[in-house]
Amino acid sequence: MIEKTLIILKPDAVKRKLIGKIISRFEMKGLNIKELTMAKLDSYILEKHYEEHKNKAFFNDLIDFMTSGSVILIVLEGKNCIKTVRKMVGATDPFEADPGTIRGDFAHSLTENVIHASDSKNSADREIKLFKKYF
Ligand code: CMP
Numbered sequence: 001m002i003e004k005t006l007i008i009l010k011p012d013a014v015k016r017k018l019i020g021k022i023i024s025r026f027e028m029k030g031l032n033i034k035e036l037t038m039a040k041l042d043s044y045i046l047e048k049h050y051e052e053h054k055n056k057a058f059f060n061d062l063i064d065f066m067t068s069g070s071v072i073l074i075v076l077e078g079k080n081c082i083k084t085v086r087k088m089v090g091a092t093d094p095f096e097a098d099p100g101t102i103r104g105d106f107a108h109s110l111t112e113n114v115i116h117a118s119d120s121k122n123s124a125d126r127e128i129k130l131f132k133k134y135f
Pocket residue numbers: 053058062092110111112113115116117
């Protein structure tokens with residue numbers, strides 16, 4: 001099934017100049033970039049985006065980190081795109097993420113873990129709608 005998913009390359013990915021390397025992985029996999037923009041996100045939109053983590057101990061650190069610099073917002077499209085991208089991204093904890101995955105290869109912090117990718121069709125639809133104003 002052809003689907004769309006939302007990717008955020010986080011402030012650490014931008015600062016560490018990893019954007020090209022990460023995007024090229026998705027291109028090599030044959031996924032299509034439908035939208036792409038650089039943005040500085042505010043805590044208002046991030047609190048909506050990370051609503052499910054609102055009561056978690058790491059929430060404030062997460063918002064501080066995500067507002068600390070520019071991010072790259074991308075809408076990717078392709079066959080079984082949501083599951084494929086999640087596999088390519090790897091586990092949330094970079095020390096659990098397999099080598100060969102984006103977090104396994106590039107991330108070394110649980111909060112500053114380089115990339116976000118929608119985890120389901122519902123999340124993808126919701127997140128693409130939430131960030132639509134930036135594209
Ligand atoms: P992300 O996929 O963007 O979704 C929630 C984010 O919270 C996660 O990546 C991490 O950046 C951050 N985070 C920090 N600590 C944790 C934790 N203990 N469990 C899950 N996510 C965490």
